[in-house]
Amino acid sequence: MTGRRSTRRRSAAADAGRRRFLAGGVALAGAMLAGLGRPGRAAPSGGITVTDILGRSVTVAGPVERVILGEGRQIAFVAALDREAPFRRVVGWRDDLIKSDPATFDAYRARFPDIASLPRFGTVSTGGFDVERAIALAPDLVVFNVEARGSIDESRVVDKLASVGIPCVFIDFRDRPFEHTEPSMRILGRLFGREDVAEAMIAFRRAEIARVTERLAAHPDLVRPLVEIDRIPGTTDDCCLSFGAENFGRVVEIAGGRNLGSALIPGTFGILNPEAIVAADPAVVIATGGNWQAIAPGGGWVGLGPGADLAEARRRLAALMRRPAFVETSAVRTGRVHAIWHQFYNTPYQFVAVQVIARWLHPELFADLDPDATFRTLHERFLPVAYRPGYWVDLVERAP
Template structure:
């Protein structure tokens, strides 16, 4: 016993960063947590081997584990590579071994290959809430449970304003980063309050807003959001989301006649660099480092869509493009700030969403901030 204590003290002398607390925190012990689906799940924490059921879950993992976000990830789905290539390039430059991280293909609401999962021996598998139905059909959770591999459901997409912060707390708990999780949540509250407090005080008239979802990804018109996700962001930013009146769920589609009849005063197009999915498409390559001349030119095309013929926004050029991944990340407070600035430029003249996102990067992410997440044709935004 004495010899072991002396050995530990020698190691601490050689590495001052090592502490008894760190030794203790690295030791795993079973804890029971409640995931976003309301399931009680026991995991060995802090988890050391995480399998990401969606690559974009890295946005949060990196916020909680900034020094080396790959330290605990054993495999991931390849969607970040294809859906957000600019961010992937940033992480690849900072962490070159990302290129060798085992990756698998699949859809947002689909299954993960169970054999590949078993090979990685994860402490936990993180799945999106919308994959729950498919997993129940094939007893995926039960099969992994027999091998003592727990699954947790998280959500940034369907009810982000309700589920993002519980998701942050859940991952903070299983990773042993609870204090860090609370710091992120406090930052989010402060950023959101810079919009909601002003609107509560002033109560301005709300412009009618149509959000075109995944603009340029498909030729169909007009995909949009109901009362959740970007639909909720619009309301928090002081607008009235047209989709909330007509769509019963988070995601849906209106016909062009419905859009024209609603006569939106503002049109917001969510888009991104989707060259991997739609080579040479009408999408707007928004994201870190996007060229504003290119994004503005591509946004111009949307003003010519037949669904917008004669609407108020076409006459005033209140057309805006915003990074689609705000719909599926812990960064939606940036989208709310940006929308508020477009809808109420006088009220939010001093609000700078770029500065807010840059500060978040400095405090919580291992990559530098690069602007390029939004573009606008309106004179007030310029």
């Protein structure tokens, strides 16, 4: 991002963006008045075409050089595609990483300080995604997550961008991650011209998941404990947010457990009645945690993430387990209570969570599994920032 050559390229691109915006504004207004669906320019011949997670065909002229990330946390994979200069193509991004995962943002900013001045966008659902500003940045591509589709369709963001020749692609690491993560990685790898990196990271991910699933398959009679996932406790007074059969619910199943919410929550996310938790009496409780000072200042959330204070995280976890829904459960009485970094739910790193939870659920079977080493290896092989522990904690401190 730094250097005179880079500055000249960005300045020229920004000038082009302003010219494109002035010309495109006329086309955009005309398209909207005419009620056209996607009137933009013809798809470039000989370009790169992918089918995104929504089944849409998306074509770009070649490997993209200017990208807006519709969610800042997409950098979790984009950084692997351009490890030495992970923001060289990023001309703007949503502000969610800064708010929801400030420790990770700080880790990247420490090495790449220019990201502090990257243009930021809010969410489409709140009207915070400024289409005119996006056009002025002259992106080759805008990347959105599938969960934003409803708001995007309602506000016609994709149509407005398409009307001036800016394509959008939809990916998913969150709603159905074990179905959509690998295709999403391949989509971005192809659009960035870095298929080799995408395939290498996919292979690493598969191999690390197999270390759990293959061993479980060899023990079909293994007792699978009932697990309650306490989603982002301490950020709200509501009890108790949890996961259905997808996302962390699926992680629990893959790791050899039974997720309580799978039978009670119809979608990916939902709420469990406290009485239902008491009646089910889960053998294991797993809370998700992070640094949500920007979202829930002063809340009792469990602070987890790179470099987290695990003693303080353990203290907060203990306080949360004094809530009526949990205090008399078998999990609390036997000390089988844990917390894990919430952001595993929205990155290609979910396989690390599979290993962590497998060790919690079946400590003897997976005694030799070291998820800390797995996550460290991921950083060393693929990511531009150093690994720092702090992503999970036990209520009862274990011997090293």
